[in-house]
Amino acid sequence: DTGVSQDPRHKITKRGQNVTFRCDPISEHNRLYWYRQTLGQGPEFLTYFQNEAQLEKSRLLSDRFSAERPKGSFSTLEIQRTEQGDSAMYLCASSLIAGALLNPYNEQFFGPGTRLTVL
Amino acid sequence: AQTVTQSQPEMSVQEAETVTLSCTYDTSESNYYLFWYKQPPSRQMILVIRQEAYKQQNATENRFSVNFQKAAKSFSLKISDSQLGDTAMYFCARRETSGSRLTFGEGTQLTVNP
Numbered sequence: 001d002t003g004v005s006q007d008p009r010h011k012i013t014k015r016g017q018n019v020t021f022r023c024d025p026i027s028e029h030n031r032l033y034w035y036r037q038t039l040g041q042g043p044e045f046l047t048y049f050q051n052e053a054q055l056e057k058s059r060l061l062s063d064r065f066s067a068e069r070p071k072g073s074f075s076t077l078e079i080q081r082t083e084q085g086d087s088a089m090y091l092c093a094s095s096l097i098a099g100a101l102l103n104p105y106n107e108q109f110f111g112p113g114t115r116l117t118v119l
Numbered sequence: 120a121q122t123v124t125q126s127q128p129e130m131s132v133q134e135a136e137t138v139t140l141s142c143t144y145d146t147s148e149s150n151y152y153l154f155w156y157k158q159p160p161s162r163q164m165i166l167v168i169r170q171e172a173y174k175q176q177n178a179t180e181n182r183f184s185v186n187f188q189k190a191a192k193s194f195s196l197k198i199s200d201s202q203l204g205d206t207a208m209y210f211c212a213r214r215e216t217s218g219s220r221l222t223f224g225e226g227t228q229l230t231v232n233p
Contacts, residue, residue: 042210042223110164
């Protein structure tokens with residue numbers, strides 16, 4: 001198992017363009033999370049999936065953002081009509097929900113992130 | 120908004136010495152989970168240590184230990200025998216039992232000097 005992977009690692013785009021990021025979680029993990037981290041700040045929650053169902057979305061996830069996890073494995077995060085304020089590191093994490101007794105901490109394992117720069 | 124606060128943006132320590140990073144948090148729940156994550160430069164975030172609020176005993180993981188004060192809503196991280204590889208940004212995070220999201224603090228940049 002190679003851990004959580006994200007692609008691309010870096011993306012530079014012009015304002016108004018659409019971008020899509022991919023996250024591959026640890027293979028047996030059933031939950032997948034997206035966070036955004038701006039420079040000098042802690043990560044902020046965007047959304048999460050349990051299998052293919054998107055169970056929670058943050059108010060930070062505007063209408064220009066959409067996330068999918070179509071087969072309950074990898075996930076994509078798309079940003080339409082990018083703005084300079086979207087420049088950030090986008091982090092993906094995954095975890096295994098196995099019941100409160102087996103895995104109460106629901107530890108989240110993070111990927112290396114995709115750094116987006118909007119010019 | 121229920122927050123997590125790290126009041127020390129930067130700290131430094133000499134190699135082999137001990138350093139303590141502070142974290143306070145806000146919550147309305149009686150049980151929750153607390154975490155310290157480490158983010159080395161240009162590398163991914165990894166979990167250092169975790170604590171369940173119902174457990175009174177402070178968690179320890181080798182050189183890392185916490186001082187969990189539930190009444191004060193304080194969760195500090197102590198690193199003993201600091202090593203150069205401990206240089207990183209450290210984030211305190213909280214997860215409430217009723218939810219899945221992690222709420223992170225602003226981070227503390229720790230530099231270990233030789």
